[in-house]
Every structure is written in C-alpha cells, then in structure tokens.
Amino acid sequence: MKTPTFLIGFILCLAMGVNTYAQKEIPKVAGGNVYAVIVGISDYRNINDLSFADRDAEAFSEYIDITFPKARLVTLTNEQANSDTLLNALYDVLIDSDQGDTIIFYFSGHGDCESALVNQPGFLLTHDTPPHNYLIASLRIDDLKSMIASYVEGKESEVILFIDACRAGKLAERNTRGPSNTASLLLNLFDKEVLFLSCTPNQLSQEKSELNHGVFTYCLLKGLSGHADANHDNFLEVEELRRYLLDEVSEKTGRQQTPVTNGDPLKVVLMCPEMEKGLALTEKGNNKRFHRPAPFEQHPPSNAPDFSPNVDNLLRLSPEEVLKKFHQCLEKGNLIAPADDCANHYFQQYPSDSLHRKNKEKMLARLINELLRKSGEILLKYIYEGHSSILPADCGKAIKELRVARSLIPPGHFLYRTIASKQLFLHGLAQHYVASPDWQSAIDSLKESVEIEPSASYAYNELGIAASKLNEFQKAELYFDTAMALAPGWEFPEINLKNTKMIAEEKSHRRKxxxxxxxxxxxxxxxxxxxxxxxxxxxxxxxxxxxxxxxxxxxxxxxxxxxxxxxxxxxxxxxxxxxxxxxxxxxxxxxxxxxxxxxxxxxxxxxxxxxxxxxxxxxxxxxxxxxxxxxxxxxxxxxxxxxxxxxxxxxxxxxxxxxxxxxxxxxxxxxxxxxxxxxxxxxxxxxxxxxxxxxxxxxxxxxxxxxxxxxxxxxxxxxxxxxxxxxxxxxxxxxxxxxxxxxxxxxxxxxxxxxxxxxxxxxxxxxxxxxxxxxxxxxxxxxxxxxxxxxxxxxxxxxxxxxxxxxxxxxxxxxxxxxxxxxxxxxxxx
Missing domain, CATH: 2.160.20 (Pectate Lyase C-like)
Structure with a gap:
C-alpha cells in the first residue's frame, strides 16, 4: 500500500495538467460545514477480495483533506469497515450536520443483491458481511436512503454520493445480475440526492492494475484535481463532472463501463484543490485525518425542536457524567442490565432539551445499533453452525434486548422492521431450547417474521424445520426452497431439504x-x-x-x-x-x-x-x-x-x-x-x-x-x-x-x-x-x-x-x- 504522501502527490500531479488552475482565487464553499464518510474495502473476511478499493478510498480521502481542511472526515478501510462501525459513522455525521452543510458519502467495494428474485433489497457489503444472508451484516441500500431522509430532510443540506460498488468479479455462489440490480436500486432510490455511480445497471465496474485503482475512482480523482473543470472557475458542477467521467471511464474501459449521474446538472458539488496548499501539504508530510467513530462529545445548543418533551432537571449526575457512563456500559456490553447501571438506563437519564438533543439522538442510534449487533452475533452462529451452537441463555437475552430496542423507536422508524423481524425469529428459534417445544407457536412467530422481512432466508429455513417437526413435509420443502432461493450457496437449507424429502419418502414408503x-x-x-x-x-x-x-x-x-x-x-x-x-x-x-x-x-x-x-x-x-x-x-x-x-x-x-x-x-x-x-x-x-x-x-x-x-x-x-x-x-x-x-x-x-x-x-x-x-x-x-x-x-x-x-x-x-x-x-x- 502506498504512503499518504504518494496519494497526495497523485492528486497534485494530475492537477498540474491544468495550465491556469493555480492562478485562480478559490471561493469559499457556499453554506456550512463539510462532512464525509469514506469507505473502501479490498480485504473481505468472508467473500472474494478486491484489489484497489481501499486505495481508492484513501486517495479520495486525501482529496477531501486537501480541499476542505476543516471537514469532518471519517475514513474506514478493510477490517475497520464493519457494518456496525459504518452505521455509527453515518449516524454521527447525519445527526451532526446542520442547515446548509454538505455531506459526502463515498463507497468503494462490493455491492450485491443476494437473490435473483424480484423486489429483493440491495446491499453495500461491509468487511464482515457473510457469504450468504447479507441481511445480518451489511449496509442495506434502502436503509441508507431512510437514514438520509430521517436526519437530513428539512436541513437543506447537500448530500453527495460516490458509489463504486458494482465491481467486476463474480461473488461466491452469485449470478452476475446481483451487482447490476444493485446499481438499478441505487439510481431509483437516490433520485433527490447527487449520485455518481460507477457504471450503468447492465455493466460491472472495473479495476486495472496499471492504474493501481478502480477505473471510476481513478478518473474521478483526476477530474476532481482540475481536469473536469471545463470553465476553469475552480468549481465543479454536476454536469462538468458527469461529462468528464463519461468520456474518461468509457475510453479507459473500451466502452464497457459508463458512469451514471443523478442530480441537478448546474448544481455545484465540489471545488478543485488549491495548488499552493497542496504543495505545502506535501512538504509537511502526512496530514491525513483517518479515524474510526469515537464516543461523541457534547454539542453546543441547537435551534432544533426538543427530542422529547420530558426533561429531567433533577439528575444526580451531570450530562457529561451520564454520557461517559453510557459509553462505559456500551463497552462492557451492559445494554439493558443491570437496570440501574446499563446503557439504556443512562440513555433514559440523559436530558432531552435542545442543548443536548444531538447527543441524545446519537445515544439512541448507538444503543439501537449495539442491540442489533448482539442479535446479529447469534444469527451468524445460526447460519454457520445451526441452532445447537447457540446457548439458550444467549437467545433469551437477545429477545429481551430486541424488545427494548423495539420500544425505543416508533413503528415508522426505518429500523423498526429489522428489529421486529429478528425478535420474532428468535421467538421461533427458542422452541429448540425448551423441554416441550410448541412448534405451532414457532411457526406462527416465524410467519410474522417473514411477513415483516420477506428476504430473511434464515427465518424460512427455521420455518422448514418447525414444519418438518409437525410432519408437514410439503410446507417444509417449500420453506427450504424459499430459503435456498433467497440465500444461494447457503448449505443448511439444502441439507434440511434433502433430509426432509428422505423422511417423507421413508414414511410414505413404509405406509405402502x-x-x-x-x-x-x-x-x-x-x-x-x-x-x-x-x-x-x-x-x-x-x-x-x-x-x-x-x-x-x-x-x-x-x-x-x-x-x-x-x-x-x-x-x-x-x-x-x-x-x-x-x-x-x-x-x-x-x-x-x-x-x-x-x-x-x-x-x-x-x-x-x-x-x-x-x-x-x-x-x-x-x-x-x-x-x-x-x-x-x-x-x-x-x-x-x-x-x-x-x-x-x-x-x-x-x-x-x-x-x-x-x-x-x-x-x-x-x-x-x-x-x-x-x-x-x-x-x-x-x-x-x-x-x-x-x-x-x-x-x-x-x-x-x-x-x-x-x-x-x-x-x-x-x-x-x-x-x-x-x-x-x-x-x-x-x-x-x-x-x-x-x-x-x-x-x-x-x-x-x-x-x-x-x-x-x-x-x-x-x-x-x-x-x-x-x-x-x-x-x-x-x-x-x-x-x-x-x-x-x-x-x-x-x-x-x-x-x-x-x-x-x-x-x-x-x-x-x-x-x-x-x-x-x-x-x-x-
């Protein structure tokens, strides 16, 4: 991996091709602050690796660092880019942004739809995404859209997305339509934001070793360095960058990759870096600000409405002390117990007035994310090892935690569906751990789970097991078939289907x-x-x-x-x-x-x-x-x-x-x-x-x-x-x-x-x-x-x-x- 100094130099060398670039005065960015979450994953834990996605992210991060020195920048690469870490970073940036701010999200890595079935969700795959059952650990595209809508609408903030996720190279057990379907979903969902997508839905985004980058990001960096600034005013409009990317990427891929853009063509999205500033940064050496999301500090007063009408003015601890204890409980895993010394307790104790509103929102986001992460660990055990690998006490604890999570948010919250579905799944799964299991009760809970989340292949697999326990073999086979269709390559439903057919045939054979x-x-x-x-x-x-x-x-x-x-x-x-x-x-x-x-x-x-x-x-x-x-x-x-x-x-x-x-x-x-x-x-x-x-x-x-x-x-x-x-x-x-x-x-x-x-x-x-x-x-x-x-x-x-x-x-x-x-x-x- 090249050093940060090389990455800065890469951008500057590209910029030197613009003759009048250094002579122009750079206007200030209209509006407020700049926030950026930049993700690049080449090294995946469970699925096929990529070559240059992490380098792409680091280079883009250098551009933001040079262009907006005061930007709040979070860069996550490879093992840093787990699903929970990425969600926390997005929560922090979206909640912190104010009126007129600019929010930039860059993602370079795998994007996929797990199933070829219609109406399936698309995913940006994080470092910890399993090879199947993407729902358990990933960034769901419609959740990303909902997050932006929940926290940005009304602020008149600018949201700019650069997505290089439809990478060439077949994922394990996947058909190549998965990345293409992901591209279609991105274009359809992000129609109000400015979106730069690396290719059309029927194409795949390419990497080239001679560039040491993905082609899209290489051309993007070149364009951002000044080459796309057609009128040389140091500002890049959507149309300027669109035309440049269209020409350059198409040429370098032999017309096999065509970037796509959504957004107002005349809208100014970014500006080109100042040459003298870039040279000064090169002389100083490493000036990057890569970091993971850290426990947040108290924010200054906000004019936003109160998060909650209930304000406790008789706190025994100061807000700062409550916030500190909240983070300590998160680190210890004390989410809902003991009752008077857990993360949920300190979240409830934290004031809800306008002064503390942003911290309160981020506390809620962190707590919900952590409660979901705990249940996700159980689901990962289930898909890899089966129900017998899960301790009954852990299953019971996860059900209680999800019940609390469900109580903290309204039914319209974008995560309510996920929480409710997982809670119902665990209710059905829990029948394995009781002396006299009620399999009909399990089926009822699991049916509710898949009604809420139709893509939950693990719930269909468990439905098949429960149905086979009741000798409902035709239903069991249908459930296993559905699980296999939703999660191609997951061996458990296939094994269960074969066993169910054998049992059904044997019983039928014996009767005859x-x-x-x-x-x-x-x-x-x-x-x-x-x-x-x-x-x-x-x-x-x-x-x-x-x-x-x-x-x-x-x-x-x-x-x-x-x-x-x-x-x-x-x-x-x-x-x-x-x-x-x-x-x-x-x-x-x-x-x-x-x-x-x-x-x-x-x-x-x-x-x-x-x-x-x-x-x-x-x-x-x-x-x-x-x-x-x-x-x-x-x-x-x-x-x-x-x-x-x-x-x-x-x-x-x-x-x-x-x-x-x-x-x-x-x-x-x-x-x-x-x-x-x-x-x-x-x-x-x-x-x-x-x-x-x-x-x-x-x-x-x-x-x-x-x-x-x-x-x-x-x-x-x-x-x-x-x-x-x-x-x-x-x-x-x-x-x-x-x-x-x-x-x-x-x-x-x-x-x-x-x-x-x-x-x-x-x-x-x-x-x-x-x-x-x-x-x-x-x-x-x-x-x-x-x-x-x-x-x-x-x-x-x-x-x-x-x-x-x-x-x-x-x-x-x-x-x-x-x-x-x-x-x-x-x-x-x-």
Missing amino acids: NKSIISCGRVIFVKKGGYGNGSSWEQATDNLQEALLCAKPGSEIWVAFGKYFTTKDSNRTKSFVIPGGMKVYGGFAGYESSKEQRDVLKNLTILSGEIGQPTKDDNAYTVIYTKNASNSTVVDGFVVMGGSAAGSASHNPLHHKGAGWFNDASNGNSSPIIRNCIFMYNIAREGAGLYNFASNGTCEPSIENCKFIRNLSEVDGGAVFNDGNNGICRPKFTNCLFEENEAAYGAGMFNRAEYGKAVPNLRNCVFVANVAYIRGSGVYNDLSVDSKGVCDAIMNGCRFENSRSSVGTEIRSRFRNFDFLQKELKPSGNY
Missing part, C-alpha cells in the same frame, strides 16, 4: 409397504437400494428395518456408505443389534462371500450425526446391544458421531457409551466386535465403548479394532469397563487406542465396586492419549475399602506419547512384565 424386507438367511443393505434385501440387486437401504426383521443366526451384509441411526431428529434411536445376529460391513455391493470384502477400502459408517450439522443434537448412542450372546458378531464398521455428553441423567444411555453401549445388566452380553473403528464419539463416560455389567456378566471380545479421538468429559475416553455389582471381563486383541481424551483413563477406565472389572488386553497399543488428571493409558478405579476386583491383564501391550497432568497411571497386574520392560518399554508417557 409395511413388510417389504425379505427376512432370509442373508439380508443385503446398500445405499440407494429400494428392494426387499434378498440380493445385492434387490438390496434395501434401510438398515434399521433389516435389524428388526432379521432372526437369530441370520446375517446382514452392508455395503459401503454412511448409515444414520434415524432420518428424523430423535436422539434416542440407535442401531439395536439383536442377540445371535451377525452384521458385516465393508462390502462393495457385489460380493458373494464375506472373504471378498475390503473393510478399509469400502468404509461402512454407522453414524449418529442427525439433526442439524453439529454434534450437540446427535444420537446419544450409535449401537446398542442387550444380553447379546457370543454368537453375535459385528464386523467391519466405522462407528462415529455419537454424542452422550452433558450432565449425568437417570438414563445411562444419555451420558454413557456414545459409540456402543453393551448392556449386560441382569444378564450376559458378550458379542464379538471385530475390525471396527470407533472415532469422534463424545460422552460423559465411555465415549467409544461402554461395557455395563450391573448384576450381570459382560465378556465381549474386541478384535483388531481402533479407538481414535474419542472424548469423555469424565472417565474412559475410548473404553469404560463397568463391573459394579457384576463381572466385566472383556478381551481386547490387537487393538489401537490413539488420541483419546478424558479426565481419567483416556485410553481405558475400569471400575468395580462390589464386582469385577478385569479386562484382558493382548498386543494392544496406546498412543498419544491425554488424561486431564490421571491415567492417560489405563486407569483402574478401586477405593481402599472396596470389596471388588479391578485390574487389567496385559500381554505384549505398548504405551507411547501419552500424558496426564499428574502422571500416567497404570495400576494393573502385568504378565510377562520383564518382557514388556525389555522389548516394549513405555515411552514418552508423562
């Missing part, structure tokens, strides 16, 4: 074919299959139905792909493996024998990833076995996505055994688990596998399995062997425990109060497991006065690179210990 599965000796399951499961050609894709149909001794062959515990959002559903059943994964979908399959090549995934695309509403347990005999076999699967995290509940399935809960309570459960991978499961205890032997015997055989990156909040990151009041004696052979985490026993946790927990491990490897407190590899939990037996029998096992805060603990009975010490010495444990 109640006994579709052929319960033969082998049932074939394959993704996309619609048959009865009698062969690969007639495979079914419904693994749950196959498990319900199969008889003891029969087999289920499952081809590669991902199979979910449910197609709805019921977290309690699992793949229940009946005793005596043999279930094999890893097939390609054509094999005639189990020996032909390749479990590593044909990954067959059993997943708890249901609901929203986040883990918090996944199935509690992916696989469940109850009193399964040793003739029960599960072979060749990846078990992932179970989420049984959170506080302990009465139902152990809700906080234990997210991958597999093997239940031997009051019986015997000893299945064979072979060639399986347990990964990315989360639970309070036993995230990968939980062997439960309460008043029973639990002796599963786990062979050639891997437990990778499972996480338990408390005990047993990979495996928890629970022998309380029972016998838990699992056998692990050739198993890998890698990068699992827990507070105690990251690899394995064994417990036996009044029972036995004696796992037998042969040739197992524990690598890089992390215990936050103790037992990164294996932790045996047995109190001093316990009558149980808790031990781990290990043959040829190895522990590497595991760690815990207190030290790796393996309180076990080792066989062949001398051999272990010699050949397989634990290494890197700490």
Whole structure:
C-alpha cells in the first residue's frame, strides 16, 4: 500500500495538467460545514477480495483533506469497515450536520443483491458481511436512503454520493445480475440526492492494475484535481463532472463501463484543490485525518425542536457524567442490565432539551445499533453452525434486548422492521431450547417474521424445520426452497431439504409397504437400494428395518456408505443389534462371500450425526446391544458421531457409551466386535465403548479394532469397563487406542465396586492419549475399602506419547512384565 504522501502527490500531479488552475482565487464553499464518510474495502473476511478499493478510498480521502481542511472526515478501510462501525459513522455525521452543510458519502467495494428474485433489497457489503444472508451484516441500500431522509430532510443540506460498488468479479455462489440490480436500486432510490455511480445497471465496474485503482475512482480523482473543470472557475458542477467521467471511464474501459449521474446538472458539488496548499501539504508530510467513530462529545445548543418533551432537571449526575457512563456500559456490553447501571438506563437519564438533543439522538442510534449487533452475533452462529451452537441463555437475552430496542423507536422508524423481524425469529428459534417445544407457536412467530422481512432466508429455513417437526413435509420443502432461493450457496437449507424429502419418502414408503424386507438367511443393505434385501440387486437401504426383521443366526451384509441411526431428529434411536445376529460391513455391493470384502477400502459408517450439522443434537448412542450372546458378531464398521455428553441423567444411555453401549445388566452380553473403528464419539463416560455389567456378566471380545479421538468429559475416553455389582471381563486383541481424551483413563477406565472389572488386553497399543488428571493409558478405579476386583491383564501391550497432568497411571497386574520392560518399554508417557 502506498504512503499518504504518494496519494497526495497523485492528486497534485494530475492537477498540474491544468495550465491556469493555480492562478485562480478559490471561493469559499457556499453554506456550512463539510462532512464525509469514506469507505473502501479490498480485504473481505468472508467473500472474494478486491484489489484497489481501499486505495481508492484513501486517495479520495486525501482529496477531501486537501480541499476542505476543516471537514469532518471519517475514513474506514478493510477490517475497520464493519457494518456496525459504518452505521455509527453515518449516524454521527447525519445527526451532526446542520442547515446548509454538505455531506459526502463515498463507497468503494462490493455491492450485491443476494437473490435473483424480484423486489429483493440491495446491499453495500461491509468487511464482515457473510457469504450468504447479507441481511445480518451489511449496509442495506434502502436503509441508507431512510437514514438520509430521517436526519437530513428539512436541513437543506447537500448530500453527495460516490458509489463504486458494482465491481467486476463474480461473488461466491452469485449470478452476475446481483451487482447490476444493485446499481438499478441505487439510481431509483437516490433520485433527490447527487449520485455518481460507477457504471450503468447492465455493466460491472472495473479495476486495472496499471492504474493501481478502480477505473471510476481513478478518473474521478483526476477530474476532481482540475481536469473536469471545463470553465476553469475552480468549481465543479454536476454536469462538468458527469461529462468528464463519461468520456474518461468509457475510453479507459473500451466502452464497457459508463458512469451514471443523478442530480441537478448546474448544481455545484465540489471545488478543485488549491495548488499552493497542496504543495505545502506535501512538504509537511502526512496530514491525513483517518479515524474510526469515537464516543461523541457534547454539542453546543441547537435551534432544533426538543427530542422529547420530558426533561429531567433533577439528575444526580451531570450530562457529561451520564454520557461517559453510557459509553462505559456500551463497552462492557451492559445494554439493558443491570437496570440501574446499563446503557439504556443512562440513555433514559440523559436530558432531552435542545442543548443536548444531538447527543441524545446519537445515544439512541448507538444503543439501537449495539442491540442489533448482539442479535446479529447469534444469527451468524445460526447460519454457520445451526441452532445447537447457540446457548439458550444467549437467545433469551437477545429477545429481551430486541424488545427494548423495539420500544425505543416508533413503528415508522426505518429500523423498526429489522428489529421486529429478528425478535420474532428468535421467538421461533427458542422452541429448540425448551423441554416441550410448541412448534405451532414457532411457526406462527416465524410467519410474522417473514411477513415483516420477506428476504430473511434464515427465518424460512427455521420455518422448514418447525414444519418438518409437525410432519408437514410439503410446507417444509417449500420453506427450504424459499430459503435456498433467497440465500444461494447457503448449505443448511439444502441439507434440511434433502433430509426432509428422505423422511417423507421413508414414511410414505413404509405406509405402502409395511413388510417389504425379505427376512432370509442373508439380508443385503446398500445405499440407494429400494428392494426387499434378498440380493445385492434387490438390496434395501434401510438398515434399521433389516435389524428388526432379521432372526437369530441370520446375517446382514452392508455395503459401503454412511448409515444414520434415524432420518428424523430423535436422539434416542440407535442401531439395536439383536442377540445371535451377525452384521458385516465393508462390502462393495457385489460380493458373494464375506472373504471378498475390503473393510478399509469400502468404509461402512454407522453414524449418529442427525439433526442439524453439529454434534450437540446427535444420537446419544450409535449401537446398542442387550444380553447379546457370543454368537453375535459385528464386523467391519466405522462407528462415529455419537454424542452422550452433558450432565449425568437417570438414563445411562444419555451420558454413557456414545459409540456402543453393551448392556449386560441382569444378564450376559458378550458379542464379538471385530475390525471396527470407533472415532469422534463424545460422552460423559465411555465415549467409544461402554461395557455395563450391573448384576450381570459382560465378556465381549474386541478384535483388531481402533479407538481414535474419542472424548469423555469424565472417565474412559475410548473404553469404560463397568463391573459394579457384576463381572466385566472383556478381551481386547490387537487393538489401537490413539488420541483419546478424558479426565481419567483416556485410553481405558475400569471400575468395580462390589464386582469385577478385569479386562484382558493382548498386543494392544496406546498412543498419544491425554488424561486431564490421571491415567492417560489405563486407569483402574478401586477405593481402599472396596470389596471388588479391578485390574487389567496385559500381554505384549505398548504405551507411547501419552500424558496426564499428574502422571500416567497404570495400576494393573502385568504378565510377562520383564518382557514388556525389555522389548516394549513405555515411552514418552508423562
């Protein structure tokens, strides 16, 4: 980026081409003060970058600085130009302006309409604008028009806009009509102001590397430096600048870009800078005044009418002290609470007489903007991560804040629509966070939300979710389609639409074919299959139905792909493996024998990833076995996505055994688990596998399995062997425990109060497991006065690179210990 001195020099060098320019006396600007908000964004956080928009803004700012040294100038570039910062800058300038002042708004960056649907709003995209759902963070064009109308009309102030926003270069997932539609909206809305637009609605504004600027701004700066002053009177009329831009921009773009102007042709808009003043500035160096909007100071008396008829003359604090506390509360985020020490409280306490009117207006603007920003943070979480990423308390707080914001402004205020729509959306969203959701109430609130703000794609997406909860699938599909049309490229509505269609088809299919599965000796399951499961050609894709149909001794062959515990959002559903059943994964979908399959090549995934695309509403347990005999076999699967995290509940399935809960309570459960991978499961205890032997015997055989990156909040990151009041004696052979985490026993946790927990491990490897407190590899939990037996029998096992805060603990009975010490010495444990 060039230095400010270079930018000044750029303007001055252009000006030197006008021979008589320095000889003329420059009249003073008619009217009052000059205010300018100048924005240029090349570096966008979430969408495609531009090359020279920030340079354009800095150069234009230099022009204002040279021409109007006393101008109030706010320049925002790149990360400075967030939506809330820009709004605050505009509020301050518009409120501060008085009779006869000149207000200049320059914007260089992306402009877009998100959807190709008719009557869609246009947006000037700020640094923090998301790649979809522009409503959440941007400068809406009709809001800009309303702001100007609200604060400038009646003052006879001059408003001049320079907009270089229809940039060439397709935005992600957008059709190129978006910028063009934005240009049309700008021309239609700003018909009373002076508007210089970089191109016509059917064109795109170009940047050129040889100019180091956008073409429009390059020519604009050249014209403002004197080249557009056709009659050499040092004043630029609208028509003079229009003709110059039309000729120069058209020439430099090969007639592909034609600037457009609105405004009285004879109106004087700006003046050319004085040459001698410019040279003096160059000698002094950097004289720029770039700054972000700061907390405002008290204004002198105004002749404007009172903001409010209620004037409190008995304030305990001076107006200056109240204003200071107001800003302190804004910085702390104390917007509406505590009641006697929050921004809203100090706003109400600030006097409303004519002396303090402008400050009162700006306090209101800042407070409203901040209240909206808080709800915007929740909406950003929603569009990126789904409803499960939002804390219920945050949602409730945002609803209260928007209620206050709504009470502070009249229904005719230009932000009332936005506030009301977001408040109603959050009311509907809040049904996700209550024990007994009222989905019809959610639909009612969300319908009101989209009636107020028809472009709110996030509200349509939530409408689809609520409708699907009530099995109103046709309505849900319509809502999801609308959300996709309003926000192209947003993946959530598309995912939700696919899931809704699958659920609707499945329910319809089941109604028509109640006994579709052929319960033969082998049932074939394959993704996309619609048959009865009698062969690969007639495979079914419904693994749950196959498990319900199969008889003891029969087999289920499952081809590669991902199979979910449910197609709805019921977290309690699992793949229940009946005793005596043999279930094999890893097939390609054509094999005639189990020996032909390749479990590593044909990954067959059993997943708890249901609901929203986040883990918090996944199935509690992916696989469940109850009193399964040793003739029960599960072979060749990846078990992932179970989420049984959170506080302990009465139902152990809700906080234990997210991958597999093997239940031997009051019986015997000893299945064979072979060639399986347990990964990315989360639970309070036993995230990968939980062997439960309460008043029973639990002796599963786990062979050639891997437990990778499972996480338990408390005990047993990979495996928890629970022998309380029972016998838990699992056998692990050739198993890998890698990068699992827990507070105690990251690899394995064994417990036996009044029972036995004696796992037998042969040739197992524990690598890089992390215990936050103790037992990164294996932790045996047995109190001093316990009558149980808790031990781990290990043959040829190895522990590497595991760690815990207190030290790796393996309180076990080792066989062949001398051999272990010699050949397989634990290494890197700490």
